[in-house]
Amino acid sequence: MIDLHNFSEWMSLNTNLAASSIDKYTHAINTISNDMKVIGVICKDIVDMNTLELNVAIEQIIKNSKFIDKNKKGNNVMP
Numbered sequence: 001m002i003d004l005h006n007f008s009e010w011m012s013l014n015t016n017l018a019a020s021s022i023d024k025y026t027h028a029i030n031t032i033s034n035d036m037k038v039i040g041v042i043c044k045d046i047v048d049m050n051t052l053e054l055n056v057a058i059e060q061i062i063k064n065s066k067f068i069d070k071n072k073k074g075n076n077v078m079p
Contacts, residue, residue, distance in 0.1 A: 003047070004026045004030055006047070029046060033045045033046040035070070036057070036060075036061050036064065041060050041064050042060065
């Protein structure tokens, strides 16, 4: 599992989300990152990307059929 402590902490400090929601988002980011690395859509963990890399990765991820299918089943984490 990638280190998402900073992401969770940022969510806690900058949103009004409940701890359980923050945990769900954190888990979703980890799952998306791992899944997309396994199938070769991205080369490194999402949290290790700079802004440009992240923008490119998001464009690739949201077009990926496996992500689209999983996103539909998982309450549409990303619109």
